[in-house]
Amino acid sequence: MRHLLSAGDLSRDEATLILDTARELAQAGARSVKKFPTLRGRTVVNLFYEDSTRTRTSFELAAKRLSADVINFSAKGSSVAKGESLKDTALTLQAMGADGVVIRHSASGAAHRLSGWVDGSVVNAGDGTHEHPTQALLDVYTMRERMGRLDGLRVAIVGDVRHSRVARSNVLLLHTLGAEVTLVAPPTLVPVSVHTWPCAVSYDLDETLAKSDVVMMLRVQAERMQGAYFPTPREYSRRYGLDGERFAKMHDEAIVMHPGPMVRGMEISAEVADSPRCTVTEQVANGLSIRMAVLYLLLGGSESAIGA
């Protein structure tokens, strides 16, 4: 069994296979019967140590659309609250015969550790500030659908890069698929290791906006901040928020993305968030197709077609 732990593990061909598969599966959303019998008899466990209604529901629905049996484990109210370790939880899942485990954990690397303890395929649904590969896949899918290409696409990722697993996964995947990425953030919110990432870095949003095809706004992850990274939300908003005035500086076809949940008025103004060029709800719909594609390619055959 293979796993999807990092967007960086995917080759160009594998990533393209996932995007193409998702595209075919997206058609099923319009049918009266939205299910496929493909994963009948297989069990997928959603192991969520952090609250995330959006991602968990998306994975749950994706597995159900493929006829898998789904078990939701959330840390609250489970043995985890009683002090059970990740390893013991993993061994319990193993004993239950889980074919796939979708894990969300606040510790970077948790998905990787889990993959060493269970036989089933592990899908990383966000580990700390490290990675969130299916989010990157759905972002890239949305870009490809909207812009028609990825090669040479200029993408700006704006905001709290330091605490964002979405940013890291996107940089890795977009680089694999031939897009040019520029990170835009206050110097305090740029990760220390950024020089090892395949992307450019800028501290000036206005300068980057005009030459971007896609502007991806990130959420300011206040819950992960153990100090002050910028003076006030108001100042952050003035320098790195996307308001109507800045939106007007972007070229006419450029799109605005946001992984959600949005903090309106700080990262993004309501005017921009509600624009038809903002793809937030589209990203959610595409997330379902992407997660169906990933589960199918990992669990649908005798061995996985993707992952490491």
Place this chain on the structure above:
Amino acid sequence: MCAQKRTEGDARTAHTADPPKTADHGDSKTVLEGPEIQRALTRIAHEVLERTKGGEDVTLLGIPTRGVPLAGRLAQRIERVEDRAVPWGSLDITMYRDDLRLAPARALGRTDIPAEGIDGRVVVLVDDVLFSGRTVRAALDALNDLGRPRAVQLATLVDRGHRELPIRADYVGKNLPTSLRENVTVLLDELDGRDAVVLGPAKPRPGAEDDN
């Protein structure tokens, strides 16, 4: 990749590779040439019209890979005779196969249902080779999830026998009695640059890509 019809249940690779440039090698023998395939398709088109009394509510659905161009060609022929467009499309059955766990996860083909939909219509499934019948079973399941046709019929260019399910074709281009040690390959101009049906020795496992 050529449409290699083999015993179901064997390991197969998922990719849709390029078609073989040289189909005739070793003991391979071409059993149908281009003009014979054309004639067979013309005859099937007429049979469809006759059985469906003018083909008023017929929809042709090809099963990828090689059923799709065949469905297109049949639609073209019916149109030529009746002077009326016949809706046609493709129906991918990958997600409905019963042997998914015997091979690595495979890439999906295209499902492209004409705008008319399939409710209340006579759907003619089109495939290149009819073998075990398991592909057709999967196609019936897939159709069931898409809508409710009035009737479903089956057209195949070659029927090579060895059925494992109680399934029979309504329209057959050529009945080709084969041994299980043989391999039937259909080549089509649209995908392979020429039309031919080639009978060759079964290749050693694993590695057939496409199948019935």
